[in-house]
Structure formats: structure tokens, C-alpha cells
Amino acid sequence: MAVDVRSNCPDHGECQIEIEQTVDMVLDIERSMRPAKDPIPRPPPIADISCNTTKSYNAEDTCFPEDRVEERPWSLKEIFGRPIRGSCPLSNSAKGYPGDVELIVPSSRKVSTDVFGRDIAAKSTTSISRIYQLPESADFDLRVFSHPIGQELSLDVPLLSADRTFTGYGQERGGVQSVLTNLSPTETLEIVYLESLPWFMKPYLHTLNAAISSTSGSPQSSSLHDKTGSSAIKDILYRPALDRQRGTHLELRLQIPPGSTLTLTYYFEKAILRYTEYPPDANRGFDVAPAVIRILPLHSSSSSESTYLRTTSLLLPLPTPDFSMPYNVIILTSTVIAMGFGSIFNLITRRFVGADEVDGVGMGLLGGLKGRIRGRVQGMLAKLGGKEQPAKKTTSTAQSPEVEPEDTNGISTGQDAMAGNGLARRGLKP
Structure with a gap:
């Protein structure tokens, strides 16, 4: 399918945009008529x-x-x-x-x-x-x-053959080579060569070169800056691209002598895309639209229509990032954060208790509460028991004629106490 847009400007009137859509389709007659009779192949x-x-x-x-x-x-x-x-x-x-x-x-x-x-x-x-x-x-x-069957239709010999390929290597730059061959041995062809390139394919216009070679003579090369009349590039229309807004428009008017081959070459630079601008199959490459070639009528006074020819589309490989790296970084960072957060969260929210404060492991909410209260009570009793005085020792004194009188409070004097202590140390009863 092709959609051709051209301007139509009459001599006395307003210019109009004319759009022509062409659909070429090849059908197998037997296979196309089969579904009407038997839908199952x-x-x-x-x-x-x-x-x-x-x-x-x-x-x-x-x-x-x-x-x-x-x-x-x-x-x-x-x-x-x-x-x-x-x-x-x-x-x-x-x-x-x-x-x-x-x-x-x-x-x-x-x-x-x-x-x-x-x-x-x-x-x-x-x-x-x-x-x-x-x-x-x-x-x-x-x-x-x-x-x-028996009568063969005579096919018209094409006036021009075109071949368009990529040249160069690497992820930064590349080149385009278009080989246009004039198959007519007597007529000089004048063509309009049109390329519509994507914005991420930026051509170097100063590298544009056209070389003509023929079987009868040596090849002749002409560039964009060639001032001689023998240049194959007669006219040029160039509109540079704007990043992410519009592509490059390159239109050339070329002249090819009879039986000659014109080789058109130029170099371009590959732009770096954002990772969100890549399609799901980024490693496949990006499709570049075919070039459109318009063969002008052979004679200026001829009323015949122009003939259009299209080359094959190209597949442009661009520098492709490692799309798995962001996911690897996210997974690694999340793992480190989870490990650090888990440890800190456990230290903040978890309370460590002794084994004697809990009756068992795996108790319910009520059992854990009882064990915690019992542990508190036992701790308080232990503290209170540590503050009590040690038990008093009972002592007796031997009967002696010289007995010192007791004081009014019923407490023996210091000598009696010392004597009792001495008897107790000797293991004797008073």
C-alpha cells in the first residue's frame, strides 16, 4: 500500500493537496475461492x-x-x-x-x-x-x-532499477548507499529521489556523494559542492530533523545517462533514545521507510504520467541499553533495605525477658499475661527479702555469784555478752 500526497496548483486557481492511495495485492484464486465452499483448509x-x-x-x-x-x-x-x-x-x-x-x-x-x-x-x-x-x-x-494457457503477456521493460542498503558498522554512525541503474540504452532519465528519515537518524549532508559509472567509460564522482555542469545532482531540497518532533526530509533531482549506474551515498549519526522510547522488541531494530523514486516523463512535451518506484525498507539497529539492569538494582536495593529495616524494627518493638519469667513457650495471650505478672511478683518478693536482717543468735551465761544486774530494758551488760560468746566459742554450755 502506498499513499502519495502532492500539490495540484492550476494556472488560475487555488492550490490543492491531492492524496492518492494505491493498494497492490496478489491473490491465489483457488485458495481465495475455497472458503466459500469449504472453510476448512x-x-x-x-x-x-x-x-x-x-x-x-x-x-x-x-x-x-x-x-x-x-x-x-x-x-x-x-x-x-x-x-x-x-x-x-x-x-x-x-x-x-x-x-x-x-x-x-x-x-x-x-x-x-x-x-x-x-x-x-x-x-x-x-x-x-x-x-x-x-x-x-x-x-x-x-x-x-x-x-x-499458451499466450504469454509481454511485460514492459522497467526504465530504472533501484537498490538501497546500509553500510558501515558500529553503534554510533552508519551510511546509506542507493544504487540506481538506467536500463534504457538510449534515453537519459531524470528522477526525483525522496527519502523521509526518522529523527534519530541524522544524516551528514556534507558527505552526500553521487558517482556515475558506465560500461563505456570510467566512473565519475560528484558531490553536493560540485560546481561543474556534469554533476548528477541537479537540485536538492533538505529539511533537517527536530528531535522527537519531525524527521529529515531529503529530496534530490538526479540525472542518469543511458546505460549508466548512479551510486548515491551519505553518512549519518545514530541518536541515543530514552529507555521509554524503545519498543518491546528493541533488539530487532527500527524500520526505516523506503525511498520513493519518481521517474519524470522522458520528454517535457509528453503528456504521460510520471512513474513511481519504491525501494525496500531498511532495518536500523540502534544502541540498546541493558533493560534488565534497573530491575536488578531495584531487587538488590529492596533486599538490603528489607534486611536493615527488619533488624531495626525487631530491636525497637521486641522485648527480651528471662526464661524463668515465662512458664512455657507458645502460650496464648492470657497465659503470657499471667506469666508476666507472676514474674513481676517474684521479682518484687526477691527485692523485699534481700532487705530483711539476719536471724538473732541465742546466748546463755553461766551462773556466777557475781552476777551483774540487768538494765531496766532486760538487756544484759556487755560483759555478760562477752562471756557468753566465749563459752559458745569453746563449745561449752553455760
Whole structure:
């Protein structure tokens, strides 16, 4: 699919933007018509296959298909499941184009349409193009009947072949090389070469170089600053990129001599993206849009339309960071924080008690409370018991004629106490 946007400026009027969408599709007729009859993909029955009976291994369960001798009939309804309903009010027929649907088949092949379709014109004198005009509000179906195979259509020789590749190595810089070959041996081609590059692909315009080589002479090289008239670069339109806003627009008007090859090269720098700007498959690379080549009409007075050619798209590898590193850092940091926080939290909230203060391990809330109260009571009793005086020793004195009188409080004198202590030390009873 291609979308071409161009400006249309008439001589006396306002300029308008014209958008043209082109969709190229290749269909397998047999496979496209199969879902209408059998939606399950399976091999056709052997009865529906034309077998080559000259093969030695041909049998009831073995078949070698014969070469197709005629084209299979088809219709738009059988291929797409429904006909074309009406026409577009903005179709080309309103702008001077002869019709809406063009069918390119040999003139000898039978084609039929609905009553609303009309074969109104032929696009060229080759008599293989049939153009039909669609009805405004009715169905249009196109049926093509079978036709013997044997007539080969002559293919037009292309005027230009194009090849576009990346050059260089490394993650910082690279290069682009486009090889354009003029296949015409007599005509000089004038083309418009257009590249739309992403913003992270920044070309060095001073490295732009165009080299022309031919089989008859030595290669000639011309750069952007070449002031001679032999330069292959006739004109240039360049709009630099803005980071994360727009890409680079590079448009060149080139001239290629007959039977020559033009090699267009330039170097570019790869930008560094943020890690959030990478797609999930970052290691695959980034797609770069193909270059669009417009082949201008060979003669300025010719009324023929320009021919467009597109190169293949490219895959640009960019410097890719290690996306697993942030996760590794997060996991390691979280582990260290969890270990430190757990230790500090245990020291702050946990209370250490002796084993004798708790009756058992694994008690419930009530049992733990009882053990804690009992431990407190035992601790208080132990403190009170340590403050009591030691027990008094009982002493007796021997009967002596000289007995000292007791004092009024019933306490013996100091001599009596000393005598009693001496008897007690000798092990004698008083």
C-alpha cells in the first residue's frame, strides 16, 4: 500500500493537496475461492484432480497432477465474497478519467459483467486493457471465464532499477548507499529521489556523494559542492530533523545517462533514545521507510504520467541499553533495605525477658499475661527479702555469784555478752 500526497496548483486557481492511495495485492484464486465452499483448509479430493495417467505409480490412491492447460474461471463475488456496491462519488471519473475498474486480460478471453457495468474504453492500443464504469447504487460483478494457457503477456521493460542498503558498522554512525541503474540504452532519465528519515537518524549532508559509472567509460564522482555542469545532482531540497518532533526530509533531482549506474551515498549519526522510547522488541531494530523514486516523463512535451518506484525498507539497529539492569538494582536495593529495616524494627518493638519469667513457650495471650505478672511478683518478693536482717543468735551465761544486774530494758551488760560468746566459742554450755 502506498499513499502519495502532492500539490495540484492550476494556472488560475487555488492550490490543492491531492492524496492518492494505491493498494497492490496478489491473490491465489483457488485458495481465495475455497472458503466459500469449504472453510476448512484441506487437500482437494482425488476425484477433483486431473491425474497424469502416464506415470508408473498412478493408482486409485496415488495421483500426479497434470499441468494446467487453461486458466481457472473466477469472479469478484467468488474471490471477495460479495460484489462491488455502487461507486465512489470522489472517483477518478469525475476528474476526466474514463472509468473506475480496469481489467488487463488478453483480448481473446471472454469477460462478462452485470447489466449495470459498461465497457467504455481501452486505456492503450495493446487491446488487453478493459475499463468499466461502476453504477452509482447497484451491485457490480465481473466474471472472467476459463481460457487456454499458451499466450504469454509481454511485460514492459522497467526504465530504472533501484537498490538501497546500509553500510558501515558500529553503534554510533552508519551510511546509506542507493544504487540506481538506467536500463534504457538510449534515453537519459531524470528522477526525483525522496527519502523521509526518522529523527534519530541524522544524516551528514556534507558527505552526500553521487558517482556515475558506465560500461563505456570510467566512473565519475560528484558531490553536493560540485560546481561543474556534469554533476548528477541537479537540485536538492533538505529539511533537517527536530528531535522527537519531525524527521529529515531529503529530496534530490538526479540525472542518469543511458546505460549508466548512479551510486548515491551519505553518512549519518545514530541518536541515543530514552529507555521509554524503545519498543518491546528493541533488539530487532527500527524500520526505516523506503525511498520513493519518481521517474519524470522522458520528454517535457509528453503528456504521460510520471512513474513511481519504491525501494525496500531498511532495518536500523540502534544502541540498546541493558533493560534488565534497573530491575536488578531495584531487587538488590529492596533486599538490603528489607534486611536493615527488619533488624531495626525487631530491636525497637521486641522485648527480651528471662526464661524463668515465662512458664512455657507458645502460650496464648492470657497465659503470657499471667506469666508476666507472676514474674513481676517474684521479682518484687526477691527485692523485699534481700532487705530483711539476719536471724538473732541465742546466748546463755553461766551462773556466777557475781552476777551483774540487768538494765531496766532486760538487756544484759556487755560483759555478760562477752562471756557468753566465749563459752559458745569453746563449745561449752553455760
